[in-house]
Amino acid sequence: MAKIEKLTIPLQKKLPPRSVERLSKYRRLLSMLYAGNGEFIFSHDLARLLNLTPEQVRRDLMLIGLSGNRRKGYSIRALIDIIGETIDKEEGYNVAIVGVGNLGRAITAFIRKAQTKLNITAAFDVDANKINREIAGVPCYDILRIPDMVKKLNISIVILTVPSDVVKDISDLLIHSGVKGILNFTSVHLDIPSDVYLKDYDIITSLEEIGFFIK
Amino acid sequence: MAKIEKLTIPLQKKLPPRSVERLSKYRRLLSMLYAGNGEFIFSHDLARLLNLTPEQVRRDLMLIGLSGNRRKGYSIRALIDIIGETIDKEEGYNVAIVGVGNLGRAITAFIRKAQTKLNITAAFDVDANKINREIAGVPCYDILRIPDMVKKLNISIVILTVPSDVVKDISDLLIHSGVKGILNFTSVHLDIPSDVYLKDYDIITSLEEIGFFIK
DNA sequence: TAGATTGTTAATCGATTAACAATC
DNA sequence: TAGATTGTTAATCGATTAACAATC
Numbered sequence: 001m002a003k004i005e006k007l008t009i010p011l012q013k014k015l016p017p018r019s020v021e022r023l024s025k026y027r028r029l030l031s032m033l034y035a036g037n038g039e040f041i042f043s044h045d046l047a048r049l050l051n052l053t054p055e056q057v058r059r060d061l062m063l064i065g066l067s068g069n070r071r072k073g074y075s076i077r078a079l080i081d082i083i084g085e086t087i088d089k090e091e092g093y094n095v096a097i098v099g100v101g102n103l104g105r106a107i108t109a110f111i112r113k114a115q116t117k118l119n120i121t122a123a124f125d126v127d128a129n130k131i132n133r134e135i136a137g138v139p140c141y142d143i144l145r146i147p148d149m150v151k152k153l154n155i156s157i158v159i160l161t162v163p164s165d166v167v168k169d170i171s172d173l174l175i176h177s178g179v180k181g182i183l184n185f186t187s188v189h190l191d192i193p194s195d196v197y198l199k200d201y202d203i204i205t206s207l208e209e210i211g212f213f214i215k
Numbered sequence: 216m217a218k219i220e221k222l223t224i225p226l227q228k229k230l231p232p233r234s235v236e237r238l239s240k241y242r243r244l245l246s247m248l249y250a251g252n253g254e255f256i257f258s259h260d261l262a263r264l265l266n267l268t269p270e271q272v273r274r275d276l277m278l279i280g281l282s283g284n285r286r287k288g289y290s291i292r293a294l295i296d297i298i299g300e301t302i303d304k305e306e307g308y309n310v311a312i313v314g315v316g317n318l319g320r321a322i323t324a325f326i327r328k329a330q331t332k333l334n335i336t337a338a339f340d341v342d343a344n345k346i347n348r349e350i351a352g353v354p355c356y357d358i359l360r361i362p363d364m365v366k367k368l369n370i371s372i373v374i375l376t377v378p379s380d381v382v383k384d385i386s387d388l389l390i391h392s393g394v395k396g397i398l399n400f401t402s403v404h405l406d407i408p409s410d411v412y413l414k415d416y417d418i419i420t421s422l423e424e425i426g427f428f429i430k
Numbered sequence: 431t432a433g434a435t436t437g438t439t440a441a442t443c444g445a446t447t448a449a450c451a452a453t454c
Numbered sequence: 455t456a457g458a459t460t461g462t463t464a465a466t467c468g469a470t471t472a473a474c475a476a477t478c
Contacts, residue, residue, distance in 0.1 A: 016445065017428070018445065019445090020423070020428070021417075021424050024417075024419070024420040024424065025404070025420055028402060028420075042459070042460095049404065050404050051404065054460095055447065056446070058460065059446090059461090062460090062462075068459080068460055070458075070459050071454055071458090073460090087424075088423075093426050102321035102324055102325075103321040103322065103324075103325055105321070106316075106318040106321040106322075109318075110318055110418065111419070111422070116419055116423065117426075118423070156429060157425055157426065157429070181426070182425075183418070183421055183425060187243060187329070189240070189264065189265050197425050197428040197429050199421050199425055201416055203326065204329050204333075205240055206236075206414050206416070207374075208235070208239040208302055208303075208333070209235050209236050209414065210414055211308050211332075211333060211372065211396070213232070213235070213396070213412040214412050231469065233469065257434095268470080268471070269435090270470085270473095271471080273437065273438090274437090274470090276436095276437095277438075282436085282437085283436055283437085285477060286434090287435095288436090289436095435477085436475105436477080437475090437476080439472105439474085439475100440472080440473075440474100441471080441473085442469105443469085443470075444467105444469085445468085446467070447464105447467085448463105449463085449465085450462090451461090451463100452459105452460085452461080453458100453459090
């Protein structure tokens with residue numbers, strides 16, 4: 001008896017990280033430039049605006065199944081919509097900021113100004129003066145309530161801006177509580193399981209890297 | 216007549232960016248763990264501490280000409296010293312922060328706490344309440360004085376934390392003034408000449424990337 | 431010596447760039 | 455049609471990983 005072929009195409013998840021980053025940038029740029037009234041754009045125009053090659057742009061758009069028009073280029077509306085379908089989660093993600101010192105507060109305010117499907121829904125800190133208050137417009141909870149609140153508020157991404165000496169303990173607590181993605185602003189290396197997606201923003205290392213390459 | 220061979224080995228500048236980043240991390244980690252009293256470390260121990268492979272560590276150290284000992288591993292003292300000779304500039308670099316809103320101030324304070332050869336020597340802003348005052352311990356100047364002060368203070372690296380609508384103008388001004396490296400915290404794409412080294416920290420894009428990969 | 435580790439080359443992997451057929 | 459652009463495969467480049475000889 002003939003075997004039935006599996007026809008569903010798993011194009012999700014197969015995007016390379018770099019393509020995902022560029023898709024995020026395409027969308028943001030075009031949302032700003034052509035808010036509502038845009039029409040079409042050629043791959044070489046989009047490439048020029050972001051210092052990429054037209055081939056790279058076409059390849060990225062091909063990967064998400066977006067077809068262009070040989071006369072007019074790519075529909076900006078379709079581009080924004082399909083990027084959204086590809087990289088966003090329909091109902092958005094809840095994000096928490098852990099450690100609301102100066103850096104944590106500044107980042108919270110920065111993200112809240114941006115338009116994105118990522119909602120900062122909670123802050124965590126150890127400071128009694130911050131707990132149970134609003135910090136940068138976000139309710140702040142005791143760091144001990146992480147396991148409890150991560151589940152209750154369905155938080156899947158956290159931004160980590162805590163002092164170096166507590167990074168290890170807090171990161172273990174976060175992972176144990178079910179957090180799936182971490183943006184790490186501390187200079188401490190995190191040891192995380194493979195099902196948690198980590199992105200490091202190591203400011204000191206980045207400045208030293210810049211220093212080396214301008215010598 | 217025999218041609219005289221050129222014997223100077225140009226190993227500087229040939230390091231890959233990723234190796235430079237790891238070198239910065241090796242040094243910071245070992246400076247913290249073994250402040251002064253450390254001895255030797257094996258490549259596999261260093262690798263384990265940073266979730267790398269031992270081969271990667273040995274390769275990086277080979278690239279900077281550091282030899283290990285087959286019995287004891289690598290001298291921590293030598294490792295820290297040679298990484299310093301490789302990636303630091305002897306007299307250090309002067310760094311400026313451009314745009315001292317909440318994020319700029321927080322980053323300034325963060326870097327000033329870290330030990331590094333990179334000195335934050337100036338801040339720039341448009342706010343009359345900040346100009347000619349100290350912000351986070353750093354003298355703040357009018358943004359119009361960038362060309363003047365960049366030369367006078369010998370600033371080669373800047374951290375960019377200004378609002379989106381002025382990014383383009385200020386980045387042009389910085390490049391025109393002779394800045395050689397930029398750490399860009401804004402979400403705006405910078406168009407820079409090839410002799411300026413750029414590093415982007417696009418928080419929104421990073422969060423969207425994390426969102427995609429945890430779907 | 432045997433065992434473990436360094437130093438280095440070769441193979442692989444992932445991402446970018448080049449090339450070009452298809453077609454509006 | 456001629457010219458320009460899309461869509462896609464092949465080649466290249468850069469970085470990581472595997473393999474292994476040298477040796478303490």
